[in-house]
Structures are given as structure tokens and as C-alpha cells.
Amino acid sequence: MSAQTPLSDDDRALAGEYVLGLLDEAEVEAFEARLLTDPALRDLVAEWAEAVVPMADGEDVPPPGTTWLNIEQTLFGNEAKSVPFWRKLGIGQAVFGAMAAAGLAFVVINGGLLQPDVPPRSQAPVMRADLAAQIAAEDASLVVAALFDSRTGEMRLNAVAGEMPTARARELWVIAGNSAPQSLGLLEVSGATVVHVPDALRGQMAGAVLAISDEPLGGSPTGAPTGAVLATGPVTAL
Amino acid sequence: MLARVAMGDREAFAALYRATSAKLFGVCLRVLIERAEAEEAVQEIYIKIWRNADRYAAGGYSPMTWLITIARNHAIDRLRKRRAMIIRGEAGGGTDGDGGSVLDRMADDAPGAEAQMIAQGDARRITGCLGELEPDRSEAVQRAYLSGETYADLAAHFNVPLNTMRTWLRRSLLKLKECLSR
Structure with a gap:
């Protein structure tokens, strides 16, 4: 079903014009029709988008606290019973398995099923993550997103893809500079984990590498990874 | 996430x-x-x-x-x-503006596109490649991206016919793409 054509200079410029917003309405429509059937053109647009985004990126400025409250109010304000976690299950089926347990807990705690007047999430302590990592297997069979707040040492991890086994453990490691891997603890079977990075390591997180290894239940008996390293990812600034 | x-x-x-x-x-x-x-x-x-x-x-x-x-x-x-x-x-509500000189004045009231361009980290590559373009062409790319200027706005600003503006900018985009792919 593809209407692929080899990419010409014309397309290269056109994709740039599209990303910069220089095409008129009719041209946009025609271009987007082609995008639907032409993966090479889509890649070209993605390349352009990646290339120009730094122009818009600069100093981070935290929005006022009311912004989040307004967003929550707009999206969830009238939903006393909350949005079911599986609302869009059809779309995210692949990761649902890993998330099912977390999802259930989430609905019970946050969904207001037990306490309809439970305060909104925004009143939970705010994490101000300044570092992040995507710890991923090469084939993306396991992907865990990590956010780290270097002021508090709190790291939150969420499994985005892949199942957490119950018969084995998944252990999180940090490799800072040339040091040997140091354990940060085990990942929760639910897929959502919070770990507290020891003070001595906090300052070394930027530029470090996070890794997840396969270990016996209870974690590595030796203090070093003993099983296969399943996924790795560099810690980068947000 | x-x-x-x-x-x-x-x-x-x-x-x-x-x-x-x-x-x-x-x-x-x-x-x-x-x-x-x-x-x-x-x-x-x-x-x-x-x-x-x-x-x-x-x-x-x-x-x-x-x-x-x-x-x-x-x-x-x-x-x-x-x-x-x-x-x-x-x-x-409005449609995408096509207001020639008025737009142009407004754009001039805003901080210059160059001033908004922040060279840091990832920005270095695009900054470097923009630097290889002639200054007014690099400015045109930045005006389009950061100020949302249309070809009509840009043509008015640089005082060239609209078709010339487009030819000019498309050529700059190709150069830019070539530089970014290096």
C-alpha cells in the first residue's frame, strides 16, 4: 500500500518546510496524505524535527504551581470515579502484562473507589527530577524509564516494556565512571519502583550508566551482578 | 513513560x-x-x-x-x-496570518530571533550548520521556527518577492540538511 518514491531534493526541502510550518493549508494536506503511506518521508520529517528542536530548547522555566492544578481540573475534575487504568487498553496491550499489578493498586489507591474525596495527586510531594535514564534492552524487550532527583536522592523507575518475572529478581545497578557496579536495589514486580540512592553516589549520577541484571530471588548474593545484564542506559540531564 | x-x-x-x-x-x-x-x-x-x-x-x-x-x-x-x-x-479566532508589514513590525518588537537562539548542548549541531548559511538566510530559518513567520512575513521582512523568498529558503534548507547529515 505504499506509494514510496525515492527521496528527492524537493522532498528534503519540503519536509523541512513542513516541520518549520511554512507550507500553506493545501500543501500541508497533500504532504500529510503522502506521509501516511510513505515511511521514508516520515523518517525524513522525524530527522528534520530532531534537528530543529534544539532551536526551541533553552533555559528551563518551571511553570507556576497552579498550572498543574488547572490541568488536572480540566482533565479529571468531573470524574469522581477516576479514569480506569485500562481505559485505552487496546493501544497499550503489549505492556499491560507488566503493568497489571501496578494498575490495580493504582486504581484502588488513586481512583477514589474507597475514598471518593481523596485529595488529588498533585498534593503528593513533588519530585523535581533533574536526571533521567532509559534503561533498555537492545531489542527493547525490557525498557525501564528512570527519573532521578539529585537533591533528594530519590529515583523512580517505571517499566515501560517487558515483564517482571516472579521466580527471578531484577536488580538495578549503577556504574559511575570506572567504578565497579553498585547495587541500587531490586525492581518491584509491579514494574513501578522507588529507590533511594545513597548520599555518596548522588553526585556521581550524571553521566553514570544504569543497568538491570537477572538475579536469583533476593538479589545478587555476591554484591556484584551474577546473572545476565538485560538492559542498560546512560543517565542524562533533563 | x-x-x-x-x-x-x-x-x-x-x-x-x-x-x-x-x-x-x-x-x-x-x-x-x-x-x-x-x-x-x-x-x-x-x-x-x-x-x-x-x-x-x-x-x-x-x-x-x-x-x-x-x-x-x-x-x-x-x-x-x-x-x-x-x-x-x-x-x-484567526487563520494563519498573512499580514505583511504589520506582522513584520510585530516581529521586530519581539526579541530578535538570534537572541532567542540558545547555543547549548544539542543545539550546537544546528547552530553550527546555521552558521554555515549566510546570516540573513539563517535568520529566516529561525524566524520561521521560533516566530512562526510565513513566507509572506519573511518576504516582507527581507524585502524580496515571495517566490524569491521561497526559492531562497528551500535552497538554504537543502544546505542545512546536507550539513546536518554530515
């Missing part, structure tokens, strides 16, 4: 907001300049993200590029509507 947001996971959405809102608000401020308008824009942007997170995978963008692109495009839409409203001297 976007995958979880797409599944309707509010906690993931809150985490995404905590991790990215300062960056996206910064983008809104750079485009819109006015703080109150940037605040409204960033709210609308997160509402869009919540509703459209399931479309993320389709584009092939990295997550941050996807988010910044949504923010930039939304801010530009607002900017263009604001201009169109001012040009017509009326309230109410």
Missing part, C-alpha cells in the same frame, strides 16, 4: 509533567514572550499530550522531540492567532 500515559495512567502523566514541564514552559516563553499567555499555552499543551499520547509511536520521534514539537507548534498557533487578531483589530 509516554506508553503509560497513553494507557491512561495518571500517575505516569504526573511524573511526565514533573519531568518535562519546565522545559516545555521554557519553549512557550521563548515563542510567546508574554508569561500569562505562555501559562495558558502550557496547560493546553499537557491536555493535548494526555489526549494524544497514544499517537506518539507513529511519528518515530524521540520522546523529548515529540513533546517539544507539540509545545512549539501549539505556541506558534497561538502566536499566529494573536497576530491575526491584532491585524484585524478584532477578537475571535
